[in-house]
Amino acid sequence: MQIYVDAQAKLGGNGTKQAPFKRIQEAASIAHPGDLVMVMPGVYRESVNPCYSGSKDKPILYQAVKQGLTVISGAEQVNEWEKIDVDVWRVVIPNQRFGEYNPYTTHVQEAGDYQHTGEVFLNNRALYEVDSLEKVKTPTSKNPERQYVWYTRQDPKMDTTTIYANFQGKDPNSTNVELTFRETCFYPQRPRVNFLVLSGFTLTKAASQWADGKYNRAIIGTNHAQGWKIVNCNISHAKCAGISLGRYPTLPAEEELNAHPVKHYIKNNRIFDCGQVGVIGVDGNPSPVIEHNHFFRINTRFNLIGETVSAINLFPAIGAQILRNCIHDCTRGIWLGGRVEKTRISRNLMYNNTLPGKFRLTNKNQAQLLAHLGEDIQIENSFGITTIDNNFLLSDCALRLESYDILLAHNLINGRLAWQSNNLAAASGDNPLYHRIIHQDRSTSLTSYFYNNLFVQKKLRLEVRKLIRQQDDWYHEGLVQEVAKNDFFITEDNHLTRLTANKGGNSFIGNGNRPINLTVENRRQGFFLKSDLQEFLSEDSCHLLTMVNQHNRLQVDTDFAGRHREGHRVTPGPLDSKTEYSACLFSAMA
Structure with missing residues (x-):
């Protein structure tokens, strides 16, 4: 019907x-x-x-x-505002209008005492909530965007919600002002x-x-x-x-x-x-298919803080497939934890997910910025290999792998990598045979695997480097002391401090005097990589990889563009042909 x-x-x-x-x-x-x-x-x-x-x-x-x-x-449109000061307006709403759920008496968990679930929008832009009427009259932020503020209070006697807002000279009764109700x-x-x-x-x-x-x-x-x-x-x-x-x-x-x-x-x-x-x-x-979505501006207002802040967050992720998404300008791209098993993150374009935009680090904002320091991908507690393959990971902090059992293959990594591995389980010396079958047996194997990745040097922003240094100090004082016989490895501008022998075919470029520029451009046709990478990249220098995981065979033999990698010698990174780096990497249409 x-x-x-x-x-x-x-x-x-x-x-x-x-x-x-x-x-x-x-x-x-x-x-x-x-x-x-x-x-x-x-x-x-x-x-x-x-x-x-x-x-x-x-x-x-x-x-x-x-x-x-x-x-x-x-939301509901509200045009009943009364001007009470130079730039300050007030609206009084009977609480019965909200029904059983009043967003202006309901607080957001883990977000401070005054943060309510309700919001005030001016032309589809959310204003910032403050904790006093005085801050509405005189906004304290020097950022012009953060001077659009609002404050709410209850009148128990009249059973009403009063909202005060500073619209910076705009008349709320003659423009589109909305309040969330539901x-x-x-x-x-x-x-x-x-x-x-x-x-x-x-x-x-x-x-x-x-x-x-x-x-x-x-x-x-x-x-x-x-x-x-x-x-x-x-x-x-x-x-x-x-x-x-x-x-x-x-x-x-x-x-x-x-x-x-x-x-x-x-x-x-x-x-x-x-x-x-x-x-x-x-x-x-635990096993959604999240495919060909465009995520952007997640948590970039920095008004909420917590471990689950990210574009995609799964806890647990068992058999999840995160494929062909474009994720940018978020506090963090993907966070998987709790229990991660048989999950694949493949063919995604991710950039500018580490404190997007310009900012200045001060003693006053240091703790908040450190809490928002995210990565393209963070993985915790992987069991029975999690596969990360054929991705563009271009944020300042590209990867944080607080787990074993990670297969990292055919990615372009233009950002910092932090990862955990077990030295005792790693074979000694370099293994030139990159085409190998990995049998996952937890009684004998407890490590991660890095194959055919393309590491491109990036000079990190100074403020980000300062925060990373503090984050590493916190990490080494905490988790590493609790995990016996494990080491946590990091990169500085993609100069690996240490890499175990469970690797092969990885290519490191950009270590010379000439920097390599990698910029994603959002054009009308889609997202393109602006780069001179082709001049430095060698083709057909790696071998294909086959993985056996609990009797299920996984072939990492298709590149970012969906093309089958022919033969047994292939190109490091997400694309098998250098010419493909000038093509559209993500478009709005599937």
């Missing part, structure tokens, strides 16, 4: 094409397996609660008729609503809390479900998480976890301007 929804329709429709529903929730209350919910362009200010599961062969499809033009918003945009209140497809929507401005093992709401939340597909959507301006893959009510036993619930597919989405994380899975569906 096809069910129609149109924001311009009159109330009282029956969901037919001739008399569509006015709200998406009306369709979500009756949609059953195999139904198609067709939603016309418009702004739908509601939180959709899908009531019924689809099935594996008959999912329920929620489809925007015109991609990107159907908006589900957790906790989610698309979230089933009942757990395990399985096999839904969400396609083509813009979902924005949800006032959700800090996503973790106890709380799984976001702009889109699956609430313990399986088998969702989220495709071709724009997901933005979450206070905390863009997509939460939910979690189990209780963490399953190991045999149940290994059985893998039905995967979620997250493909061809734009996920940006989220405060905590783009996609998160905590104690939940």
Whole structure:
């Protein structure tokens, strides 16, 4: 059955094409397996609660008729502002207007006493919350962007929420000012609503809390479900998480976890301007396919701090596939931990994910900047090899591998690498045979493997180098002392301090006087690498690699562009032909 929804329709429709529903929730209350919910362009200010599961062969499809033009918003426009000072405005909202959830009395976990889940937006730009009316009247930041501020207080006697805001001379009643009212945009209140497809929507401005093992709401939340597909959507301006893959009510036993619930597919989405994380899975569906998404500006406002801050965060990740994504200008790109097994990170373009933008390190901001010092990829607790292959890792801090059992193959690494290995398990001397079969046997092997990678020297920003030095001091005082007989190795501008013999075919370039420039340009056609790398790169100098992992064979024989590497001699790095470095690396279309 096809069910129609149109924001311009009159109330009282029956969901037919001739008399569509006015709200998406009306369709979500009756949609059953195999139904198609067709939603016309418009702004739908509601939180959709899908009531019924689809099935594996008959999912329920929620489809925007015109991609990107159907908006589900957790915010409301507010044009009832009263001017009380030169640049200060006030609005008083009866608390009953918020219903059961008031974002301006709900605090974000792990984010300080005054941080609320609610936000104030001026023309789709979030203002910064401060902790006093005085700071609204006289913003303390010298950064012009951070002078757009707001403050909230409650009046228990009148049962109202008052919000004060500084719009820097703009009249909020004659421009687009919105306040977040709703906790989610698309979230089933009942757990395990399985096999839904969400396609083509813009979902924005949800006032959700800090996503973790106890709380799984976001702009889109699956609430313990399986088998969702989220495709071709724009997901933005979450206070905390863009997509939460939910979690189990209780963490399953190991045999149940290994059985893998039905995967979620997250493909061809734009996920940006989220405060905590783009996609998160905590104690939940551990094996999503996250493919060909564009992540940017995740946590770059620096108002939230925590270990889960990143574009993609999975805890655990068992059989997860993170493929062909573009991740840039985030505090951190990918973080995997808890238990990471049979997971692959392949063919991703990642850059500018270490404290993006310019900043000045001071004694006052040092602790905050150190807390936000992230990498393109950070891995903890890998069991039974995690594969990182054919990626462009171009941020100042490219990799932090706080784990064994990592296969790092055919990546271009133009940033700092920090990794952990076990010297006693490493073979002595250099092994010229790069084509080898690795048998994963935890009784005899406890190490990581580096093959056919292309390391390009980068001179790190001075302020980043200072922070890295402090981060390493903290690390060596903590974890390394707790792990017996293990060493933690780092690189400075891609000069390896030490590399064990479990390696082969790696190429190090840029050590001469002439620097190699690597810059990603975002053009109309897509993302391109501006570089003179081809002049320095030697082709056909490495061997293909085969890995055997618990009776499953993995061939690392396809390059970043999806082309099969012919023969047994190949080129180090993510592309098998030097000429491919001038081609488009990522485009908006799959």
